[in-house]
Amino acid sequence: MKSNDRVTVVCIAFNHEKWIEKALVSVLLQDYRHKELIIVDNGSKDQTSFIIKEWVGNNDDKLPVKAIYKSVSDPYCQLFNEILNQVDSQFVVDLSGDDFLYANHLLLSIEKLHQIPDAAFVFSDAVILDEYGQESIFYKPADYKDLEEKISTDKLYETLIRRSCISAPTMVFETAILKQVGGYDATLSYEDFDIQLRLARSYRVAFSTHIGVLKRKHGDSLSANQYRRYRSQMLPSTLRICEKIKEMNKSAEENDALSERIIYELKHALWSANFQVAKGFVKLAKEINMKGVEFSLYKLWLFFRLDISWLYVKLT
16 A cells, blocks of 8 residues: 555544444545554543454454554643654544544545645535534535635635634645644644644645534533633633734734634633633734724723623523
8 A cells, every 4th residue: 555545544532432433433434445543542531442442453454553542641732743743644634532434535535635736635514413412514505615715715714714614523634734834733722723724824725515524512522611611721722823823914804804813712711701811812902903892892891800701601
């Protein structure tokens, strides 16, 4: 098997005993033949590692598979980068242990990357499954044309600043490019917002209209707690990413997009009483000369440190 024919799926699991077997089976059943799997149990406290060991023992003759078992949990971005350094395939996928891939995902994604060989990654549509068993599609039908237009006119970077418009689990990366930019930022608590921006800033991106992944949305996921009352893990990283955006921006339109993002994140930081992070967003806003009534009201809110996070919890 030539390395430029191969995709490596990196599956990092933490306390995913309910879902990890389905995630692994979804890799095994991919239509794309040239694949390998690296599984990492990141110090799980439940039965995840036992399930992985049993599954590997029953299936390691069906595809190349390597399993790593951590005794303690490492920060996600740091751990992924360690695994990325071991990958010599042309393509790499970051699969969470609580998601799974539909059977044609790798095949269709890599076909699209072959059509645009200088693209840093391809992304596609996804099914979102909530903890109550309700399914929804990530994109609306009209979104496909809009995304393709933004990609063709180099507006995806600006759009990503304003709003999250890529379902991260669907991304298939060109390994060499991901390594070239240093992989994930290991100083951050989450990876997707930052890596999408950095790659979209400097490289072409591809979009495939297929539904590639089922993404689980549940209370234990990091994203479900991004605006956690008083001590959000994600907000400090989001602030750092916004500071990086300021340095990457090249136009007034992109700075307008950053202003929109800052207002959104500042609002949630205040509502959830993450006042120290809110202070950082206000500082950044002043650096780009943000004005307006809404921003002035938020500065007053921060000055008086009005804590109504109990209401935020009820409303969300």
